[in-house]
Amino acid sequence: MIADGIVSSSIPVYKLSGDSYSIGFSYGSQDKENIRRVLSHHVDVAGWYGGVLVDVLSLIIDVGSFWGEDGLAELQGIADGAGVPVESLIYHNLQKYAVGACSHFAGCFLGSGEFCHGANIDVPVLLILRDSLTFHLQYRFPVGGIPYVIPGMAAVLMGIGGFNECGLFLSSSMLIDAAQPKQVSGKFHGKIVTDLLSSCGTIDEASRFLANVSGWGGWSIAVSSPREKRVIYAEYHGNKTMIDSVNNSFICSNHSRLFQVDNSKIPEHSRIRYERLNTLLNPNKITNNTSGNKIYFDPNKKINEIETILFDRHNHIKKTDSKFGTMNTILRVDHAVTLLADDKNNYAITLTNDAEQKKFTTTINTSDIFIK
Numbered sequence: 001m002i003a004d005g006i007v008s009s010s011i012p013v014y015k016l017s018g019d020s021y022s023i024g025f026s027y028g029s030q031d032k033e034n035i036r037r038v039l040s041h042h043v044d045v046a047g048w049y050g051g052v053l054v055d056v057l058s059l060i061i062d063v064g065s066f067w068g069e070d071g072l073a074e075l076q077g078i079a080d081g082a083g084v085p086v087e088s089l090i091y092h093n094l095q096k097y098a099v100g101a102c103s104h105f106a107g108c109f110l111g112s113g114e115f116c117h118g119a120n121i122d123v124p125v126l127l128i129l130r131d132s133l134t135f136h137l138q139y140r141f142p143v144g145g146i147p148y149v150i151p152g153m154a155a156v157l158m159g160i161g162g163f164n165e166c167g168l169f170l171s172s173s174m175l176i177d178a179a180q181p182k183q184v185s186g187k188f189h190g191k192i193v194t195d196l197l198s199s200c201g202t203i204d205e206a207s208r209f210l211a212n213v214s215g216w217g218g219w220s221i222a223v224s225s226p227r228e229k230r231v232i233y234a235e236y237h238g239n240k241t242m243i244d245s246v247n248n249s250f251i252c253s254n255h256s257r258l259f260q261v262d263n264s265k266i267p268e269h270s271r272i273r274y275e276r277l278n279t280l281l282n283p284n285k286i287t288n289n290t291s292g293n294k295i296y297f298d299p300n301k302k303i304n305e306i307e308t309i310l311f312d313r314h315n316h317i318k319k320t321d322s323k324f325g326t327m328n329t330i331l332r333v334d335h336a337v338t339l340l341a342d343d344k345n346n347y348a349i350t351l352t353n354d355a356e357q358k359k360f361t362t363t364i365n366t367s368d369i370f371i372k
Contacts, residue, residue: 011351011360012134014152017141024074027138027152028081034134034154035082041132042092066216067157071191075157082155093157101160103273103310103330104171105281106224106231107249114343115229116306117222119161119171120330121151121337135336135351137362139369145198147370151337151349158190161339165370166201169224169341177255177265178218178237186216186238196223203230207243214239218259220252226343235259251277269327276316276330280309307348310338 014030016023028035067075075093079086104119126133134154141147146166150159163169170193192215200206206223213221213236224231233250234243235258242258244250250257254270312330313322325331338350350361 011362012136015139019143020070020073021077024077025081028078032082038132038154039088066188092155101173103253105251115226116342117169117224118306118310118340120310122332122334123336124334126334142198148197158194160193164197167227172219172221175218175256176267177261186214189215189219207232210234213241226341272316272328273330
């Protein structure tokens with residue numbers, strides 16, 4: 001059982017239904033003040049962080065396949081609902097530094113057999129947009145699709161984690177060691193996430209979906225069914241996908257586990273966070289058989305301690321605790337969202353939603369949202 005969260009009015013919830021344009025328009029209308037604020041702030045700082053704005057549209061080989069017709073319709077809906085130019089939304093969503101996600105894991109505890117799936121979503125652009133980039137929850141009820149919940153960012157299309165009515169829980173993380181092509185081809189990662197959540201009702205369906213993924217850049221994706229204590233882990237580098245079909249657990253930060261890459265391309269901060277997660281979750285390197293196929297989390301750990309691990313600020317290399325998050329700690333300096341699921345249909349969601357980095361947590365049971 002996940003520890004009780006503080007249900008806070010500081011977490012805005014937007015209930016969105018209909019076709020893609022209607023969902024976008026509804027969100028844009030409800031969050032228009034935050035959308036306008038962050039777009040204005042983004043323009044002000046663009047020349048300070050990462051150089052001047054580039055003509056990002058010219059980098060996309062096929063805009064239609066990148067977002068899909070429904071993605072473009074949702075963007076237009078957000079723009080119309082918020083009363084902003086759709087071009088501003090496109091630039092905001094395409095700027096390279098506006099995406100992130102960092103540490104995630106899933107597995108069972110050896111002693112109790114309880115299953116958990118946790119993730120931190122970290123957003124580098126928060127380092128310059130913290131005063132204006134806000135976060136919220138979206139309860140989405142798409143026409144003809146499976147209802148699902150995602151944490152959202154102001155003016156950002158779709159999301160990179162969440163859960164659906166069928167009980168599937170998804171987390172993902174950018175793989176920095178994957179080659180980033182100069183031209184953008186394949187599908188937008190947020191579109192991959194929402195397509196999976198809205199169309200897959202089982203782990204097997206999610207596995208078939210992931211086998212055919214073609215996206216831009218490199219990402220890891222984990223989909224679990226906490227009630228069944230099952231998880232699949234996959235990585236894609238462009239149009240190449242690898243799925244871990246053996247293990248029923250994983251630990252990942254910002255570098256590849258399945259693809260063979262040049263170790264020199266693995267960021268040091270990602271390696272440090274990965275080692276710290278392994279130390280906290282599986283210090284004795286326990287496996288379920290001699291081949292070492294499955295990680296079992298520390299039998300002395302309790303599932304309600306997992307949130308503490310996700311908020312860990314220990315520098316594994318320096319052997320010290322930091323007062324604030326850094327790039328080398330599990331709780332990074334640019335932390336935005338924490339997601340955590342247990343095998344009792346409970347989902348804990350924590351948002352960092354103001355300049356003082358205060359954290360607001362709510363615990364949701366799927367039966368409270370999805371009424372058939």
